[in-house]
Amino acid sequence: MKIEYYIVLSLALFCIGIAGVLTRRNAIIIFMCIELMLNAVNLLLVAFSKMHHLAGAATNPTAGIDGQLFVFFIMVVAAAEVSVGLAIIVMMYRNVHSVDVNFLNRLKH
Amino acid sequence: MNAIIISAIWGVVMMFSGVFSKSNAVVRIMALTGIALLLFVNVLEWNGVQLFHVNVRNMLSFDSFGLFFNTIAFGSTALYFLLSGRDMEKVGLHVAEYYALIFFILCGISIASSFNTLLMLFLGIEIISIPLYIITGTDKRNLKSNEASLKYFLMGAFSTGLMLMGITLIYGAKGSFNMDDISLGTYAMTPMLGAGLLLLLFSMAFKVSAAPFHFWTPDVYDGAPTVFTSFMATIVKAGAFIAFLRLFEGSFEGMHPQWQTLVAIITAATLFIGNITAVFQQSVKRMLAYSSIAQAGFMMLALVAMNGMAKEGLVYYTLAYSLATIGVFAILIKMKDYTFEGFNGLAKHQPVLAATNTIFLLSLAGIPATAGFMAKFYMLSAAVSNGHVMWLVILGVLCAAISVYYYFRVIQAMYFKDGDTQQMDTTPGFKGLLVLMAAFVVLIGIFPQWIIDKLYNIF
Amino acid sequence: MSVTVFLFYFLSVLAIGSALMVVISRNPIHSILWLIGTFFAISGHYILMNAQFLGIVNIIVYAGAIMVLFLFVVMLMNLNTETEPKKNKWLKLAGVVSGGCLLLVLVAALKTAEKHGQLVQLKEGDIGLVGNLGKVLFTDYVVPFEISSILFLSAMVGTVVIGKKGD
C-alpha cells in the first residue's frame, strides 16, 4: 500500500476531528473529536513506522519501531488526559448542570 | 536528570505530606525544602555531579543552557513559594496536592529544557499541561475557574493533537524522533517536513501563548486562582519558551530562513494583539494576562533571530520577566480589588509595596536600569543583528511604547490618585523579600554581565 | 483487487464513515458508539499492518476503557437525549468549511511529499509484535516509560483534586 493513501486517510480523520471540534458544543463530544484526531495521528504514525521499516529493515531489523512506541505513549497520555478532562467536565457539570461549552463565557474580552 | 528525578520524587513526597500532616505550615516548609533541594541538585548537576546514573539513551541531553534555565526556574519558584505560598492555602483544601502538582510541573519543565527527542518534548509538555489544567480549576466553586479550566483543557488537548500531527509528519519525513537525526541535512523545506514544522510551530505557539494561538491565555489567566496565574504566567511560560527554542534550534535551524518570516508574522501578531488589547482592560489581572502575551511576543524575537545573542537573551528575558511578574502578582494577590481603581492611593498606605511594584512594572515596561530593559535590549539586538526583520524590531519598540501605557496606569493609580486605605495581610518578611527582589531586578538591570558571571562562578 | 487492498479500503471507509457519524450524530451516546466503531476500524488497520500489539491495545484501552469512561460520564450526566443546544448554523458551516479547507490544504501541501510512492509494509514485519516492542520499550525507551508514570501520577492527583467533593 502506498503511503499517500494512509496520509490522506489520516488527514481525513484528523480534519473530521477538527471539524467536529468546530461544529459541536457539547464538551464531551468535542473531547471525543480530539480523541479522534489523536487516533488519526496514531494511524499515520503506524503507517510511517511500517514504511520506514520496509525501507530500513535490511540494515536495522528494528527500523521504524520507534513510531509504534510513540503511538503507545500517545495512548498513555491520552488516557491520562481523558481522566483529567472528564474530571473537569464533571466538575463543570456539577456547578452549572450543563456541558455546553458556550454556556460558560464569563471570561471574555 | 537530578532535577527530573528529585522533582518527581518530591511531588510524591508532597502528596503524602498532605496525608500525614494537616498543618499547612508543615506542607509549606516541606515544599520549600523541596524546592531548595531541587535547586541544589540542579546546581550540582551543573557542576557535573550526577546523583543518578541513568542511561538516557540520547533522549535527554543536559547542557548548561538547560541547566541554567532550570536554575532560574527553580529559583523563581522558590521565590514564588516564599511570596505567595500562604495565598495558595486560600484557594482550597488540597494544599499539599497543589504543591505536588507544581513539583510535577517543574519536572515537566526540566524535561522540556533538556529533551533531545520529540517524544520527550511531547511528554514534557504534557506533564506541564495536565497539572496546569487542574490547578486552573482548583477554585472549584468559582465558575470562572471552572470555565478557565475547561477552556484550557479543550484547547490544550486540541493543540496537543496538532503537535502530534506535526511530530508524525516529521517522523514520516525523517524516520526518527531524535533531534540530531532530524536536523541532519535539514535545509530545504520539503512538504512533509514543512507541514510538520508548521504544525509543531503552531502548537508551541499555543503553549507560549503567541497570537493567533493565544486565545486561551487571557481567559485562563483571568479565571485561574491568581496565585496560580502567577506561576503559569512566569515559570511555565518560560519553560515552554525554552522548549520552543530548543526544538527549533535543535531541529530546524538549517531551515531558519524558510520559517523565519512565518515566525516573524506570528511575533508581530503577538506583539500587536498582546499590547493593544491590554490597553483597554479594566482588571489588572486580565491586563497582566495580555501583558504576558505581549512579553511572549518579545521573547518570540529570540526565535525569529535565532542566534547566540537570542539564546542568551531569552534566558535573561525569562529571568527578568519571571521575577517582575512574580512580584507584581504577589502584590496583586494581596489586593481586594483587581481593577485599576483598586490600586488607587496604594503608595500612601503601602509605600513599600507601591515602590517595589513600580520597579517590577518598570522592568516589565523595559525601562533602563531594570532587568526588563536589558532583556528587551538583548532581544532587539538579536533581531537587529539578524538583519532581516527591521520592520519587526520597529513594530516591537512601538508596541513596547504602548505597553508603557498600561503598566503606567497601575503606577499612576498607586502614586497619583487617592484611594481608600486597604487592610492587607502583609508580613515584614513578605515586604523584605519584595524589596530584595526589586533590588535584584535593578541590579541585574544595571550589571547583567556581572550578575550572570557571578552566577556562573557560584554554581 | 487483493484481499489486503479490499480490507484497506473497507476499513478506511468504515473509519471515515464512523468518524463522520461521530460528528453528525445528535445523540451523544450514538456519537460514542460511532467513535468506538472508528476505533475498531483503526485497530483493523493496525492489524493489517501487522502492528498487533497496538491493535489490541487500541481496542482495550481506547474502545474499551476510555470510551466506556465516556459512556459512563454521559450516562451519569443523563445526557443521552438530544439536549445539545443548536449551534449557530453559520458557525457550524464555517466549522465544516474550514475543516474541509484544512484537509484540502494539507492534502495539497503533502501531494508532492518527499516520501510519495513509498510503500507501507502490510501483513509482514515483526516490529509490531509485543515481544519486539517490549524489548525496545524496556531498554531504549525506559526513561520515557518511567516518566510517563509521572504523567499518570499528576493526572491522578489532579483527578482527585478536581473530582473530590466537599470543598
Add this chain to the structure above:
Amino acid sequence: MMNSILQSVWLVPVLPLIGFLINGLFRNQLSKSLVSLIGCGTLLASFVVSILIFLDVKNGHTHVAHFFDFISVGKLSIPFAFQVDQLSSLFLLIITGVGFFIHLYSTAYMHEEEGPHYARYFSYLNLFVFSMLLLVLGSNFVIMFIGWEGVGLCSYLLIGYWFKNTEYNNAAKKAFVMNRIGDLGFLLAIFWLIAKLGTVTYSTPEHTGVFDLFSKLSATDITGITLLLFVGATGKSAQIPLYTWLPDAMAGPTPVSALIHAATMVTAGIYMIARSNILYTMAPITQTVVAVIGLMTALLAATIALKQNDIKKVLAYSTVSQLGYMFLGLGVGAYTGAVFHVMTHAFFKALLFLGAGSVIHAMHHEQDIRKMGGLRKHLPITHITFLLGCIAIAGIPPFAGFFSKDEILAAAWESNKLYWILGVAGAAMTAFYMFRLYATTFLGSFRGTEEQRHHVHESPAAMTIPLVVLAILSVVGGWVGIPEVLMKNAHSLEHFLSPIFAESAKHAHEHALDHNTEYLLMGVSVAIAAIAIFIALGRFSRNPELGEPAGFGKVLANKWYVDEAYNAIIVKPINWFGKFLNSFIERDLIDWVVNGVGKLVNYTSRQVRLIQSGQVGSYVLLMVLSILLFFVIQFFLKK
C-alpha cells in the same frame, strides 16, 4: 600718539555707563539731586573728553582702540574695538554735547517724578548715551549693531517710561518691533559680509577690513548688502516704510524725544550709511533707492505734519521729514551734506523739542496746540529760542538749517532735477507747518483753561540754559559748512570729514554746479520757504484752525491712514494667522493627530479585544483559520 587723549576714548562711553549703573542700582537710596549730579556729571565729563578727542582728531589723529576679542570663532574674529576718526568724533561731540544739555534740561523737566523713578529715568538716559556712543565708536559692524540695538532698547524703555499708561507702552513696543524689523536687515547684511569677506571690521591697517576689500564683492552682493543695511537704517531712522513708530514715540518724556527721537538715535541710520559710504557709492541702485525713499519720506511726513495739532507730533513728523532729507543727501552722494544736516538738525530739533517741552511743562502737560496760543508773553525765552529754531529748520540764511539743507538740495539738483523740485516743495511745507506751529502756540491769544493761565510761567534755568545754548548753536551751527559759492574754503566740515569720504569721492562723478545755478537754487528755495512762512504766519497768528479737519485735510490729519493700513495688512493677518495656527493647526491638527494616535490605539484595543469572545468554539475556529492562512502563505504564496 602714545599719550594721546585718543587712548582714553573708552572713557567716553564708560562714564555714562557708570552713571547708569550707579543710578540704576542705587535708585532707591540716592537723593534726586545726587542722581542729577551723577547723571549730568558723567555726561559732562564725557563731553569734555569728547571735545578733547575732537580737537585731537582735528589735528589729523585717528585711532583704533582694541580692547578684547569679543567673538572669535575659526577665522571669524570680531574684536571689541573703538575707532576714533573724524566721523565718530563729530558724532561723539553731538551726542555728548546735546546729550548733556538735555540731561541738564531733564533735571528740571522731570523734577516732579518720585526719587526711584527719577533715578530710573536718568539711568535710562545714561544707558542710552552709552549705547549711542558704542554705536558710533565701534570699529566694526557688530559693535555698531550692539549700540544699534542698545539705543533701540533705551528708546523702548524711555518711551514706555510712564509704564502705567498702556498707550505709551504700545508706542514703546511699536518702536522696538519696528526697529527690530530694520535690525534684521542690518543683521542679514552683516551675515552677508561675513559670508563674502569673512570680516565685519571697517578697515584695518593691513587692509583686510570691509572697506578695504569692497572690490571683492560682486555687484549683486554689494547691492544686496547696502539695501539690507538701508533696511536697518529705515527702521532706526524712521523712513518709509518703517517710520510710523517715531510719531508714536512722542509718548515718552519730551527731553527723550529731543535726545533720542530727534537729535541722536534716529540719525544712526545716516551715520551708518555715511560710515559705509564707499559701499553705497559702489551700489548705484541702492543709492537711487535711498534717495527716492528719503525724498518720499520727507514729503509724506511733511504733508502729515501740516495737519497735526499735537505740538510734539508736528515736531516728530518734521523729524521724519528732515531725516528723509538726510537720506536724500546720502542717496545723491552728498555724504558730508547729510552728516552736516544731522549736526544742524540735532541742534535745532533738540531746541524745538526742548522748547516744546518747556511749553508743555508750563501748560501742565497739555500738548494740543489748539489749547495754547499767546504764550509769547508768558514764556519769553522759550518763545525766542523756539522762533530761532523754526527759522533754522525753515532754511532761512544764515541759520544753521539753511546751509545743510541747501547742500543736500544742491547735490540733489546735480543728481536729478526732480529730486530738487520735490525737495524744495518739502522745504516749503516744512517752513509752513513750523510756522503754523509757532503761530498757533505763541501768537494770538491764550486759549487754555483759567487754571493753566494762572500757572503759566517761564521754565527754570536748568531748562532755559540748554534752550539758549542750543538756540545759539542753531544760529551759528551752520557756519562750519558755508558753501564754496558763498565763501571760499569756509566749508570746514567738508574739509574735516574728507578723509572719511575720500574713497567715495574718487569713485563719484565730479561735476560741480556752476555758481549761477547754485545762487539760483538757493534763492528759489529760500524764497519759497519765506513765502511759506509768511502765509503760515498770516493764516494762523490771528485765527488758528481749531476745528476738526475735513476732506483731504482729514486724510492728512489721520496720517494718510498708514497706521490703519499697516494694521489691516500686516498686524491683523499675522494675528489672525497666529490664532489660526494656535487653534486650528496646533490643537485641531497636530495635537489631534498625536492624541488621535492614542485614541486610535484605544479604539483598536476596544475592537480587537472583542475577538476574545469568550467562546471556545470561536477561539478554535480562529486558530484553525490562522493555521489555514499560514499553510497557504507558506506553501502556496511564498515562491
Add this chain to the structure above:
Amino acid sequence: MIPVLLIVIPLLSGLAAFFIKQEKSAKSWALFSVMVTLVVSILGLTVMKSNSDLHANAEWLPMLGSSFAVGLDGMGQLLGLLTAVAFPMIFIATWNNSYRNAHNFYALMLLSQAGLMGVFLAYDALLFYFFWELALIPAYFLCSQWGGERRIPVTFKFFIYTFIGSLLMLIGIIYVYFHTPGQSFAMEEFYKAQIAPRDQDWLFWLFFIAFAIKMPIFPFHTWQPDTYEQSPTATTMVLSGVMVKMGLFGVIRWLAPVLPMATWAQGDTVGLLCVIGMIYASLIAMQQDDLKRLVAYSSIAHMGLMCLAIFVSSDKSMQGVMIQMFNHGINIIGLWIVVELIERQLHTRKISELGGLAQKAPGLAILLVIVALANVALPLTNAFIGEFLLFTGIFTSTVSKHSYVFAAVAGVSIILSAVYTLNMIQRVFYGNTNNLTAGVRDIRFNEKLVLGILVIAILVVGVYPRPLLELTQGTVDAILSKMLIKHPL
C-alpha cells in the same frame, strides 16, 4: 574622576534623600548636594584639567562591548556646568516652596540631575541611552506627582512620546553597534562605523526623531507646552533649562558624527522643519495667555534655531549652538523663576489677569526685563552671542543650498520673539494694577539672589564670551572634522 563624581554625587545623594523625611532637612541636603556637584564641576573647569581627571573608563558589559566610559570634553564641560549651575539656582529660587512628600521631590530632582549629567558625560552609546531614560523617569514622576490639574494625562503623553522616540533611537544605536569595527558601543567606535548611505538615511530618522521629540522640533512638539504648563515650575526649569539640551547634545554627539552623510543629505529637510517650527512657535506664542505656555513656545522657537544651526555644519553655527545651549538654559530658567514667583503669589499665570506688577515689584520687573531681553537676544546679553553665531553660521554655510532662505526666514522669528516677549512684559508688568495684583510684594532675597546671579551671568557671557567659546572649540573642531569628512563639497 571628575565625571564620575558628577554623576555619582547626585545619584547617591538622591537615593539618600528618599529617606530624609523632614522637609527642611531634605531641602538642605539637596541644596548641599547640588552645591557640591557645582564645586566639582568648577574644579573640573579650573584646577583638575588633566586627562585622567576628566576621563574615566570602567568595565561594565564586556561581552557587549560596552563600558562605563565617561568624560568631559568641551561640550561636556559646558553642559555639565549648565546642569551643575541650574540645580542650585532652581533649589534656591524655589526655596520657599513647600511640597507634599518633599523628600521624594528632592530625591527625584537629584536623580534627574544624575541622569542629565550621565547623558552629557557618557562616552558610550549604551550608557548614554541608559542615562537618557534615567533622566526621563524622575521627570515623569516629578510632573505627575506635583504638577497641575491635568498633570496625569499630560505628563503621560510626554512620557510616552519621548519614550517612543528613545526606543527608536535604541534600535538605531543597536544597528550602528553591529556596524562598528569592533562591535562596541564606545564613542570612538561609533564614529568609525561604516554604514551604507542608504541605511544611513533611515537610521538618521530613527535617531533624529528621538532627539526631535526631546528638543522639540515641529511637528513633534505638542507634548511640550502642556507638560511645561502642568509641571511644577522647578521641574519645568529642569525640563526646559537642561533637559531639552539633551536633544541637541544627542544630535551633536551621537548623530551628526556617526551618520555624517545622512546628516548632510537630510539637513535641508530638518532645516525646513526647524524653520517652520520657529515661525510657527513664535506665532503661536503670540497668542498665548498662559505665561508658561508662552515661554514654552518661545523655547520651541529657540530650539528650532539651534537645531537648524547644527545641520548647516559650519564652525560658527556649531559654536553658536554650544554657547547658546548654555545661554538658553540660563535664560529660560530665569524666565521660569519669574513665572514661578508670579504664580506663587497670585495663583494665576493668565496674562490677561495680570498687570501693573512693575509698580509693586520693581525688582522683579527689572530682572525680568533683563532676562526677557536676553530671551530676544539683545546685544550684550548672552543670547546675542549665541544667536549671532547661529545666524552667521547658517547664513554662511556651504552645506545647505538654502541657507540664505533659512537664515532670512528664521530671522523673522527674531522680530516675532520681540513681539511676544514685549507683549508679555507689557501686559504683566506695565499698565495699572488690578484687584489681584494690587497686593503683590516684591521678590525676596533668595529669589533676588538667583535672578541677580543669572543676570550677571547673562551680561558677563554677553560681553565676554571667549572663555565659553574657547572651551568648546576643541569639541566643535572634532565634531566638524567627523561630519565633513565624507562631505562631497
